Amino acid sequence: MKLLHAFPRRGAASNLKAMALGAALALCAPSLGACDSAKDDDAGAVEVAGFALTGDDESDDGFSEGASLDPLLAEAGAEATAEDGEVPPATEVDTEALPEGADKIARTVLIVWGQPTLEAAMEGTPTTWKGRVTTDVGAMKVLRGVRFERGAPQLDHLVRDQDPKSVSFETVTTTHHDGVLVRLVLPRDASAISGNFTFETEHFTKSVPLAAIVAGRHLVFDADDLGNEVMIASHLPHRCPNGLVRLRWDRRNAAGGVVGGKIYADDGTVAGYVIGLWGKVDGKRRVKGAVLGPNREFRGTFRGNWHPFPVASGEEGGTFKGVWKGPANMVRGVMGGVYHVGDEPGEGSAQGFWRVRCEGAAGDCAADLGYAEPPTASCECGTDGDNGMSDACSCEVPPPQTCVAAEEPAAE
DSSP, X not given: OOOOOOOOOOHHHHHHHHHHHHHHHHHOOTTOGGGBOSTTOOBOOOEETTEEOOSOTTOOTTOSTTOOOHHHHHHTOGGGTOOTTTSOOGGXXXXXXXXXXXXXXXXXXXXXXXXXXXXXXXXXXXXXXXXXXXXXXXXXXXXXXXXXXXXXXXXXXXEOOOOTTEEEEEEEESSSEEEEEEEEEEESSGGGGTXXXXXXXXXXXXXXXXXXXXXXXXXXXXXXXXSOEEEEEOOOOOSSSEEEEEEEEXXXXXXXXXXXXXXXXXXXXXXXXXXXXXXXXXXXXXXXEEEEOTTSOEEEEXXXXXXXXXXOOSSEEEEEEEEEEOGGGOEEEEEEEEEEEOSSSBOOEEEEEEEEOOTTSOSOOHHHHTTOOOOOOEEEEEXXXXXXXXXEEEEEEOOOOOSSOOOOOXXX
């Protein structure tokens, strides 16, 4: 199963772009820097709201306890911290908790559909997504909506279908995306990795092996010729607090921009926030910022590395990985995932995982503190006959290796 990164293709010029991309992918090895996107790799200054990203790897660039972070949070936009439209009304969801225990495998999964970056040209060009997400085995429960607009004229909503194996919805996207955060519970036997997890709508349908969800892979699929994508993110389990992140990854200039958004616990509650800067400075790809608690209290400094997708075109993106730490470089947790970033200036997005380093959960974290490289995305293009596309592209990103390794909680 290959994780797909979608590249926008509009008309004949877009088809030529996809052909060129396919040829480049055939010629490039993932380890070759020449095969990486150049657009996300311009050096320069990244300065926003009084903070400046530097290449000094010993410096936290001002993201320390007591720093005034509200101006930078405002730069990330209300969506980075607001919960409007996220918590579904009781009339749209089943309120009973799914049974979890030693005989179950549980994962929290984020599914997003639409434009991964803000596409102003799509204003007035709506795409209707009416359908469901299903699992062949087990059961799932919706935890949150993503960017649901519940007022007229767009009435994004969930549909209570009484089927424990599906989550139904109807949303409309134009310039951006919608999505759902769900809890998936599977039996702890061979059936948990033998079935499929399916995104099924009138506009686009794609099935992926449940094994990919259980393994914590990040998957992105080209959905049409308008640049719409379907993105699926899950995470590996841990006995310490863990879950998923959903971030803004905005470009402010050719060198980089602002990153910020929510940290979700595995039950869908907001466990905290991330706010910082990303970019290429002094020849280094860096992301630095602060990790905040649910009341926006300072929890630590985030530092990490990012790497562009190979031979990216149009909507650019890549992978990121880092740690958050306290005093004396004590690692408190790890974070990583996939980002998409638009043109300058532009609003992008990111999905990923986080995991706390609690007592006894990790050994030496020196490599992670040293801005270790994130995992390389594996991308390919080809025909998607099921959806009538001759040049659909995709990328797969495995979960990164970190000093806080995946670990089944005792309850499982």
